[in-house]
Amino acid sequence: MNVNGALEVLDRMRLPNGAYTASVSNDYNYVWIRDVVYTVLPFINDPSNRYEKAYHALFDLFQTYEWKIDIHTEQKPQFLFEYIHARYSIDLKELPDEWGHAQNDAIGAFLWGVGEGCRHGKKVIRDERDLQIVQKLVHYLECLQYWQSEDNGMWEENIEIHASSIGACVAGLQSVRMLVNVRAELIKKGEEALRFLLPRESYSKVADLALLSLIYPYRLVDRDIALQILNNVSGLLERKNGCIRYENDLYYNEGREAEWCFGLPWLGLCYMELGMVNKAVEYIDKTKSIIPENWEVPELYIGGSDVPNKNTPLAWSVSLSYLFLTKTDMIRTEQVT
Numbered sequence: 015m016n017v018n019g020a021l022e023v024l025d026r027m028r029l030p031n032g033a034y035t036a037s038v039s040n041d042y043n044y045v046w047i048r049d050v051v052y053t054v055l056p057f058i059n060d061p062s063n064r065y066e067k068a069y070h071a072l073f074d075l076f077q078t079y080e081w082k083i084d085i086h087t088e089q090k091p092q093f094l095f096e097y098i099h100a101r102y103s104i105d106l107k108e109l110p111d112e113w114g115h116a117q118n119d120a121i122g123a124f125l126w127g128v129g130e131g132c133r134h135g136k137k138v139i140r141d142e143r144d145l146q147i148v149q150k151l152v153h154y155l156e157c158l159q160y161w162q163s164e165d166n167g168m169w170e171e172n173i174e175i176h177a178s179s180i181g182a183c184v185a186g187l188q189s190v191r192m193l194v195n196v197r198a199e200l201i202k203k204g205e206e207a208l209r210f211l212l213p214r215e216s217y218s219k220v221a222d223l224a225l226l227s228l229i230y231p232y233r234l235v236d237r238d239i240a241l242q243i244l245n246n247v248s249g250l251l252e253r254k255n256g257c258i259r260y261e262n263d264l265y266y267n268e269g270r271e272a273e274w275c276f277g278l279p280w281l282g283l284c285y286m287e288l289g290m291v292n293k294a295v296e297y298i299d300k301t302k303s304i305i306p307e308n309w310e311v312p313e314l315y316i317g318g319s320d321v322p323n324k325n326t327p328l329a330w331s332v333s334l335s336y337l338f339l340t341k342t343d344m345i346r347t348e349q350v351t
Contacts, residue, residue: 015302015305015339017336017339017340017343019307019308019309020056020309020332020333020335020336021056021336022309023308023309023310023311023327023332024053024056024329024332024333024336026038027053027327027329028064029045029071029104031071031074031105031106032064032067032068032070032071033045033050033068033071033072033075033104033106034049034050034053034054034068034329035104035329036049036325036328036329036330037313037325037326037327037328037329038327039324039325039326040324041324041325042313042325042328043104044101044102044103044104044109045075045101045102045103045104045106046100046101046102046120047072047100047101047102047120047121047123047124048100048117048119048120048123048168049329049330050068050071050072051120051123051124051126051127052123052231052329052330052333052334053068053329053330053332053333054068054069054127054333055231055333055334055337056333056336056337056340058130058131058134058136059134065131065134065136065138066131066136066137066138069127069128069131069136069138070138070140071106072124073140073144073147074106075102075106076098076147076151077143077147078106078107079098079099079108080147080150082096082098083098083147083150083151083154084150086098086154086157086158087150087153087154087156087157088157089157090157090158090159091116091158094112094113094114094115094116094166095112095115097115097116097117098115098120098121098151098154099113099115100113100114100115100117100120100166100170101113101115113170114166114170114171114173115166116163116164116165116166116173117165117166117167117168117170117179118155118158118160118163118165118179118180118182118183119165119167119168119176119178119179119181119182119183119224119227120182121151121154121155121182121183121186122155122160122179122181122182122183122184122185122186122187123182123186123227124151124186125148125151125152125183125186125187125189125190126182126185126186126189126231126232127189128148128189128190128193129186129188129189129190129191129192129193130189130231132192132193139193145193145194148190148193148194149194149195152187152190152194152195152196152200155183155186155187155200156197156200160179160180160183160204161180161183161203161204161206161207162175162207163175163179165179167179167216167224168224168227169224169259169260169265172218174216174217174218175207175211175216175217176215176216176224177208177211177212177214177215177216177225177228178215178222178224178225178227178228180204180207180208180211181204181208181225181227181228181232181234181235182227182232183204184201184204184205184208184234185228185232185233185234187200187201187204188201208234208235212225212228212235212239212242212243213225213239213242213243213246215260219260219261220246220250221246221247221249221250221251221260221261222247222251222259222260223247223251223257223258223259223260223274223277223280224259225243225246225247226243226244226247226277226280226281226284228240228243229243229244229284229287229288230280230283230284230286230287231283233287237288240284240287240288241288243284244281244284244285244288247277247281248281251277252277252278252281253273254273255273255275255303255304255314255315255320256273256274256275256276256277256278256304256314256315257273257274257277257278257280257281258271258272258273258274258277258317259271259272259274266314266316266317266323267317267318268316268317268318268319269317269318270317270318271317272314272315272316272317272323273314273315273317274313274314274331275304275311275312275313275314275315275322275328275331275335276311276328276330276331276334276335278297278300278301278304279297279301279334279335279337279338279339280334280338281297282294282296282297282298282300282301282338282342283334283337283338283341285297286338286341286342291345294342295342295345297338298338298339298342301335301338301339302339304335305335309327309332310326310327310332311326311327311328311331311332311335312325312326312327312328312331313325313326313328313331
């Protein structure tokens with residue numbers, strides 16, 4: 015399988031401003047902050063400027079809505095539209111539709127990607143104004159009291175306290191503490207909240223696909239918690255065409271929960287993080303089974319069928335599949351030599 019096909023698909027989804035559309039379908043022809051963070055992970059060690067340009071686009075977006083960030087570094091949002099939005103038009107403007115905009119993990123993911131990019135030598139920060147945005151986003155999370163803040167979570171659904179959201183914020187704050195001022199107590203409160211919640215995602219969910227983010231890419235949890243998360247996800251959520259997000263998920267459910275394609279390479283990447291190479295290798299063929307010849311990896315297979323939904327390709331699915339297969343190709347090459 016030619017993995018370069020993945021990069022060609024991602025390039026087709028890259029916008030002139032440097033950001034990426036989540037998919038090309040009418041439902042998903044938007045820019046999600048979180049999706050961009052995951053989509054550009056393959057480029058963090060790449061000589062191109064795709065990683066930087068994506069973050070520059072997001073910094074421009076935050077500068078457009080800096081007035082909103084300023085308000086909510088002082089007072090908590092009361093209504094969903096007051097939160098920093100998670101989804102934007104392709105020209106990076108807020109959308110008027112009602113949406114689950116309380117997604118603290120998206121802000122944490124952005125901060126993590128900024129710090130991680132800087133550590134990899136990427137010129138993510140252009141000037142003092144970008145640094146000011148980073149500092150204000152730190153204050154925004156503090157004002158929210160993210161460690162005890164109910165939000166819509168990664169899946170943009172029910173409002174409750176999500177471990178994956180708190181974890182993303184902790185990872186983001188740790189990532190930028192060399193760039194701006196982050197009080198140690200701010201990170202400590204998030205860590206304490208995670209000790210209380212994990213390995214659950216929330217009060218209503220024991221296993222949730224979103225928890226994999228705390229292993230990859232955030233590398234936030236210790237081995238014991240990571241193994242508990244992986245056992246729960248692989249044991250309860252893994253299916254033939256991917257992973258369900260959580261039990262009794264109603265999205266694209268036609269008799270059974272929808273199977274999200276990126277769950278398989280994501281599990282493989284998590285096992286790689288734990289040094290469990292033999293376990294990770296089990297996911298190579300599983301991942302290849304959900305990648306079509308043209309590399310247009312779907313968002314999901316509709317529950318109870320072998321039919322992908324219309325959000326095909328999903329940039330995030332393409333990215334994680336590419337990352338996992340390139341990492342395992344390197345292992346196999348080393349074993350041969």
